[in-house]
Amino acid sequence: LNNYFQKSGSKFKEWNTMPDGTGTAYEEVEKINLSNIENSQLNLYAIWENEKGIITFNSNDKNNNTKEQIVTLNENIKLDSNTFKRDGYEFVEWNTESDGTGDKYSDGEIISLSKNVTLYAIWKESFIYKINNYEKYYIIRRSGRRKRYASGNDCRGIQRSSHLNG
Numbered sequence: 001l002n003n004y005f006q007k008s009g010s011k012f013k014e015w016n017t018m019p020d021g022t023g024t025a026y027e028e029v030e031k032i033n034l035s036n037i038e039n040s041q042l043n044l045y046a047i048w049e050n051e052k053g054i055i056t057f058n059s060n061d062k063n064n065n066t067k068e069q070i071v072t073l074n075e076n077i078k079l080d081s082n083t084f085k086r087d088g089y090e091f092v093e094w095n096t097e098s099d100g101t102g103d104k105y106s107d108g109e110i111i112s113l114s115k116n117v118t119l120y121a122i123w124k125e126s127f128i129y130k131i132n133n134y135e136k137y138y139i140i141r142r143s144g145r146r147k148r149y150a151s152g153n154d155c156r157g158i159q160r161s162s163h164l165n166g
Contacts, residue, residue, distance in 0.1 A: 003028050003046060010048040010074075021047045050074055053116045059084040060098050060120040073113055081107050082121060089123035096120070 003012045015030075017023030026032060026044065034040040053073040057080065059065040065084065071077045082091045096102030098120040105111060105119060 005046055007046075007048050011051050013047045013049045015044040016047045017042070017044060019045045021045075053113055055079070055113070056116070056118040057082070057084075057094070058098070058118055058120045059086070060122065061086050061089075071113060073115070076110050076112050079105060079107065079109050079111060079119075084121050086121075086123055088126060090126045092122045092124050094119035095122050 003015075005012070012028060014021075014028065015026040025047075032042065034042060050072045051074075053071050055069040055071055057067045057069070061084075067080070067083065069077075069080045079094065082094075084091070091107070094105040094107070096117060096119060100120075100122045104122075
């Protein structure tokens with residue numbers, strides 16, 4: 001029972017007596033004695049399963065750390081959330097190109113893939129301010145708005161401290 005059929009994005013699993021795979025299963029190269037089958041007639045259906053794929057998440061910094069997510073190809077999946085950290089930067093999105101010119105994906109976005117892919121973290125510079133020896137964490141957004149992460153009571157003596165570039 002060699003299988004010469006192909007189905008894009010899937011791999012052959014088995015032959016089966018039922019189209020939904022709930023009948024008697026036969027291996028691809030299994031020999032069947034039709035003398036044991038009623039009327040010597042046997043209808044078999046190819047059962048397919050979707051192939052597995054890998055999404056490689058790349059931190060896209062000086063370390064180029066990676067993390068993998070195993071997915072089923074050609075099915076909707078939710079991207080894992082970013083766990084990479086980069087001092088002095090805020091995570092913006094995932095991209096298929098390290099310079100941000102490829103396909104863009106949001107953290108946790110629902111997507112469907114037909115092949116393995118590497119997604120690169122895209123970062124935006126952020127700033128850390130010190131106010132009278134209290135560190136204040138602000139993300140300066142391109143819109144000009146800022147998002148405060150910590151605050152203090154005394155706001156005299158604001159100075160921008162250096163940040164790490166990696």
